[in-house]
Each structure stands twice: as structure tokens, then as C-alpha cells.
Amino acid sequence: MTVVPRWTSSRVVGRMALGTAAGVSLAYILLPMFFVIWLAFFAQEIPSFPPEGYSLKWFRAVPGNDRFVKGFFLSLQVAVLATSIGLAIGVPAAVCLVRGRFAGREAVNNLLLLPLIVPGIVLGIALYVFHVETEIVTGWPILGSLGGLVAGHVLIAIPWTVRLITASLVGMDRAVEEAAQSLGADRLTTFRRITLPGILPGIVAAALFGFIASFGNLEMSLFLVGPGRTTLPIAILQYLEWKIDPTIAAVSVLQILFIGGAMLLTDRFVKIGRVV
Amino acid sequence: MATTAAAQFQSDEKPTSVLSATTLIGPATVFVVAGLLLPLAILFRYSFDKVDARRIMIDTFSFDNYVKFFSDPYYTGVLATTLRVAALCTVICLAMGLPLAYVLARTQSRYKNVLIMLVVLPLFVGNAVRAAGWMTLFGSKGFLNVTLMQIGIITQPLQIMFTEGAVIAGIIAVNLPYMVLTLSSVIEGINRNVEEAAFSLGAGPATMFRRVLLPLSLPGILAGTILTFILGMNAYATPVLLGGPKFKMMAPLVYGQFQLNNWPFGASVAFVLMTATLGLTAAANILIQRRFRR
Numbered sequence: 001m002t003v004v005p006r007w008t009s010s011r012v013v014g015r016m017a018l019g020t021a022a023g024v025s026l027a028y029i030l031l032p033m034f035f036v037i038w039l040a041f042f043a044q045e046i047p048s049f050p051p052e053g054y055s056l057k058w059f060r061a062v063p064g065n066d067r068f069v070k071g072f073f074l075s076l077q078v079a080v081l082a083t084s085i086g087l088a089i090g091v092p093a094a095v096c097l098v099r100g101r102f103a104g105r106e107a108v109n110n111l112l113l114l115p116l117i118v119p120g121i122v123l124g125i126a127l128y129v130f131h132v133e134t135e136i137v138t139g140w141p142i143l144g145s146l147g148g149l150v151a152g153h154v155l156i157a158i159p160w161t162v163r164l165i166t167a168s169l170v171g172m173d174r175a176v177e178e179a180a181q182s183l184g185a186d187r188l189t190t191f192r193r194i195t196l197p198g199i200l201p202g203i204v205a206a207a208l209f210g211f212i213a214s215f216g217n218l219e220m221s222l223f224l225v226g227p228g229r230t231t232l233p234i235a236i237l238q239y240l241e242w243k244i245d246p247t248i249a250a251v252s253v254l255q256i257l258f259i260g261g262a263m264l265l266t267d268r269f270v271k272i273g274r275v276v
Numbered sequence: 277m278a279t280t281a282a283a284q285f286q287s288d289e290k291p292t293s294v295l296s297a298t299t300l301i302g303p304a305t306v307f308v309v310a311g312l313l314l315p316l317a318i319l320f321r322y323s324f325d326k327v328d329a330r331r332i333m334i335d336t337f338s339f340d341n342y343v344k345f346f347s348d349p350y351y352t353g354v355l356a357t358t359l360r361v362a363a364l365c366t367v368i369c370l371a372m373g374l375p376l377a378y379v380l381a382r383t384q385s386r387y388k389n390v391l392i393m394l395v396v397l398p399l400f401v402g403n404a405v406r407a408a409g410w411m412t413l414f415g416s417k418g419f420l421n422v423t424l425m426q427i428g429i430i431t432q433p434l435q436i437m438f439t440e441g442a443v444i445a446g447i448i449a450v451n452l453p454y455m456v457l458t459l460s461s462v463i464e465g466i467n468r469n470v471e472e473a474a475f476s477l478g479a480g481p482a483t484m485f486r487r488v489l490l491p492l493s494l495p496g497i498l499a500g501t502i503l504t505f506i507l508g509m510n511a512y513a514t515p516v517l518l519g520g521p522k523f524k525m526m527a528p529l530v531y532g533q534f535q536l537n538n539w540p541f542g543a544s545v546a547f548v549l550m551t552a553t554l555g556l557t558a559a560a561n562i563l564i565q566r567r568f569r570r
């Protein structure tokens with residue numbers, strides 16, 4: 001039975017106040033992005049208002065800017081590698097966490113989600129000193145290497161994978177797997193033919209979230225990049241520490257478009273609202 | 277094997293064999309232990325070492341770094357600033373986040389998913405990009421100053437950039453989506469009929485909120501508050517870009533110490549930061565839960 005709403009005048013006023021407050025909050029969240037996008041189209045270089053005119057020249061100049069182009073491709077490379085490795089070791093772990101029965105399951109689950117909780121800066125310096133110590137002991141040149149950077153980003157991809165795959169496995173009816181097994185399928189066949197297709201949206205979501213989290217990571221990466229090897233968010237930060245102008249705004253707009261595109265793609269496989 | 281067999285039958289489901297569990301979960305676990313716990317342990321050990329001009333570091337065991345931190349008013353001042361900024365941002369985020377979270381949770385609109393994506397997109401775009409937006413807004417010839425001068429409220433541009441206010445404004449925008457998402461997922465789980473029941477029994481919206489929605493969404497409020505506070509404490513890009521070189525919070529301080537090659541002190545600052553954050557959240561957790569039970 002549903003309760004029939006009672007519409008008193010105080011409820012109407014309350015609703016309007018609520019809508020306004022919600023609108024203000026949403027606008028506040030979007031405000032900085034709005035101004036970055038606006039600045040990217042300014043004709044003049046100095047970010048002064050009102051703009052003297054509008055131009056697309058800053059966007060045309062981006063492909064010629066070596067620092068950002070290289071940063072973009074490094075970020076892309078690291079994110080793809082880290083997400084792939086994160087999936088390869090994260091998906092089996094999540095399957096085992098949900099379907100398996102063993103002691104310490106809760107503890108392992110918390111451990112695998114831990115990299116999301118440790119502050120980025122602390123994670124970064126911890127990895128930095130770890131790389132230094134490893135280099136002293138083994139002589140491998142890890143410090144500032146691509147491998148070290150990717151390994152750090154795998155740490156970020158793992159919790160996203162575990163979280164999303166776990167969620168999609170919990171939502172899947174176990175009876176289907178049991179039916180397959182009672183019809184004679186072995187565990188591997190059951191996984192390949194039943195479980196895997198069932199959690200495919202979750203895997204896609206995990207891949208894209210891991211990718212986005214890695215691509216945008218700033219704090220941890222600060223400690224792991226080497227000379228001449230800078231990710232896009234760090235290149236943006238370093239430029240902004242120096243100055244703000246439409247060049248960096250145009251780069252930011254391209255980053256917004258890229259991340260936004262990845263999110264729209266994710267949304268086709270799994271509703272964003274259900275996983276964040 | 278006999279003991280494990282006995283243990284196995286305590287569970288009604290067939291336990292996973294140790295071998296297959298290890299192969300499935302082992303790689304990820306080993307990776308996180310070796311890639312996170314071990315480095316944290318090494319960093320913790322570093323925080324008791326000493327720095328030396330010639331050799332960078334001396335192996336020793338002393339609390340000197342922690343003593344140095346807490347006896348120097350500059351460093352305790354940085355900690356105080358960080359706590360103040362994080363606390364203020366958390367309170368404002370809670371106040372701003374509740375209405376938006378409620379609307380997101382209760383809306384029947386077909387654009388609900390679009391709204392959620394608008395909240396999530398800034399999260400993933402990164403803090404540096406959003407700081408760039410605030411810089412456009414806050415500069416001496418920025419939108420805010422020019423607008424205020426045009427409508428005649430001020431005659432001279434205000435110094436907004438490189439102030440604590442700018443940093444707080446920036447961190448609120450960074451943390452608000454986290455608060456909204458946490459709150460709305462909890463509010464979505466509260467049966468709407470409970471609210472209607474309150475209204476039909478004569479409660480106004482304020483009373484309904486105070487007596488029904490607030491107590492029921494308290495776990496979400498607690499989770500959102502803790503998350504926002506942790507993020508505020510550990511903010512890096514926003515204080516660096518909007519606060520400038522003179523304004524110091526803990527995360528930029530940690531980075532700065534490593535830039536100066538004082539690793540042991542940087543490590544101890546990192547652990548002061550982690551301990552302060554986790555300690556305060558644990559305390560808040562206990563305090564609120566105890567009060568709520570009464």
C-alpha cells in the first residue's frame with residue numbers, strides 16, 4: 001500500500017528550497033570546469049574578463065606542444081598496461097572472494113581495497129622509498145622507470161576491479177552456475193560459458209574505471225615519474241604552477257572530453273549511478 | 277590433512293581448496309602486500325632515521341623527527357591549518373551535499389543518469405584541471421573581481437588567489453561529489469513511504485528531515501563525512517595551485533621535504549598526517565555511534 005501524499009503549503013515551499021539548494025550545489029561542482037572551458041576559447045592570452053574575442057587557435061596549437069602530447073601518450077600507455085594487469089590478477093581474486101569459502105576472506109577483501117584508502121601522497125613516497133631500497137639491494141633500475149610507474153598504477157586498478165567484479169558477481173544468480181555443473185560442465189567450462197558472460201558488463205566497467213583512475217592519477221605519480229617521463233596530469237599541474245592561460249585550458253578541455261567519452265562508453269555497459 | 281578436513285565441515289558449503297584459492301587470489305594479494313604494505317613499513321622505518329648532509333641518511337632509531345615536528349610552531353601550524361581547512365570543507369560539503377544527494381536519490385527523471393554523470397565527471401577529470409577553473413575565476417582580472425567591480429561592490433581587485441579562502445573553495449568543489457554520491461546511495465535505500473507517513477501524520481518538511489530522514493541516513497552521513505575529511509586532510513593539488521608557495525598544508529609539506537632530500541622527516545610528516553587523519557575519523561566514528569545509540 002502506498003501512502004497518499006499530503007501537499008501542504010510548507011511542503012511546496014520545502015520542495016522549492018530543496019530544488020534550489022540542489023541546483024546551487026550541482027552548479028558549484030561544475031563551476032570550475034565551466035570556466036576552464038570558457039577560457040580555452042579566449043582570443044587573448046591573459047585570462048582577463050571580459051574576453052577580447054574568441055578563437056580556436058589554442059586548440060590548433062595543442063598537437064604541436066610536445067610536453068602535453070608526450071604526457072598524453074605516456075598516461076595512455078601506463079593506464080592501458082596497468083588496467084590490463086589489474087584485470088588479469090583482480091578478476092580471479094574477485095571471483096574467489098565471492099564464490100570461494102575460506103578463512104580470512106574479509107581480511108583479504110579489505111587488503112585489496114586498501115590502495116584506495118591510503119592517501120595518494122603517502123602511497124607515492126612509500127613506493128618511492130621502496131624503489132630506492134629495491135634498487136640498492138638488487139641493482140635493477142626501477143626508480144623513475146616505466147615499469148615502476150605501471151606497477152604503482154596497477155595498485156590503483158586492483159581495488160576498482162575487485163570492487164566492480166565483486167558487485168556484479170553478487171548480483172548474479174548462483175543457481176545458473178550450479179545448473180551448468182549438474183549438467184556435466186566442469187569448473188573451467190562453467191566459468192568460461194556461464195560466469196564470464198554474466199560478469200562481462202562488470203569487467204568492462206572495471207576496465208574503464210581502472211583506466212580513468214589511472215589516467216587521472218596525480219599525487220602518487222609525482223614520485224614515480226622520471227626525468228623526461230611525465231604523465232599528462234603532472235604536466236598540467238607543473239604548467240599551472242607557473243601560469244594560467246588558454247593553452248592549458250585547451251589541454252584541460254581535451255582531457256575533459258577524453259574522460260567524458262570514456263564515461264559515456266562505460267555507461268553503455270553499466271549504469272554509472274550503480275557503481276560509483 | 278585431518279585437521280583441515282574437520283574444519284571444512286563446519287561450513288555448509290564446500291570450501292574452496294587451498295590450492296585453487298591460492299592460485300586465484302594469490303597474485304593480487306601478493307601484489308598489494310609487496311606493493312603497498314611493505315613500502316609503508318619501509319617508510320615507517322625511515323621516519324626514525326636521521327638525515328645527514330653528506331650521506332643523506334643515517335640508520336638509527338630515534339623519535340627526533342616526530343619531536344622536531346611537534347616542537348616547531350611552523351609544523352604544528354601547518355597541521356592546524358590542515359585540520360581547520362579539512363573540518364570546514366567537510367561541514368560545508370555536508371550542508372551543500374544533502375539537498376543534492378536527496379534530489380538525486382529521489383528523482384524519477386529520465387535524466388537521472390545524466391545528473392549522476394555530471395556529478396562524477398569532475399571527479400575523474402582531476403584536481404589540477406578544476407584548479408585551473410578556479411584560477412580563471414579568482415585572479416586579479418578574473419571573473420569574480422571584474423564582476424564585483426562592475427556592479428560597484430569593490431573598487432580595487434581583491435586578493436583571492438593564494439588565500440585560505442581560495443583553497444577552501446577549491447577543496448569543497450573537489451570533495452562535494454564524494455559526499456553527494458555517498459549520501460545519495462544511502463538515501464536511496466530508505467523507503468519513501470516512511471517520509472510520506474511522517475507527512476501524513478502532520479510533520480512539516482523540516483520536522484520530517486530532523487526526525488525521520490536524518491536519523492535514517494546517519495550511516496551515510498558518517499561515511500560521507502569521514503571520506504570528505506580524509507580527502508580534505510590529504511589534499512595536494514588544490515592547496516599547491518590555489519594556495520601558492522606560502523600557504524602550506526600537510527600533503528604539500530610531505531612532498532616538499534622529499535624535494536629537499538630530507539626523507540626521514542618527510543616520512544615522519546607522512547605518518548603524522550596518516551595518524552591524525554585515521555585517529556580523528558576513528559574518534560568521530562566512536563563518538564557519533566555512541567551518541568546515536570542513546
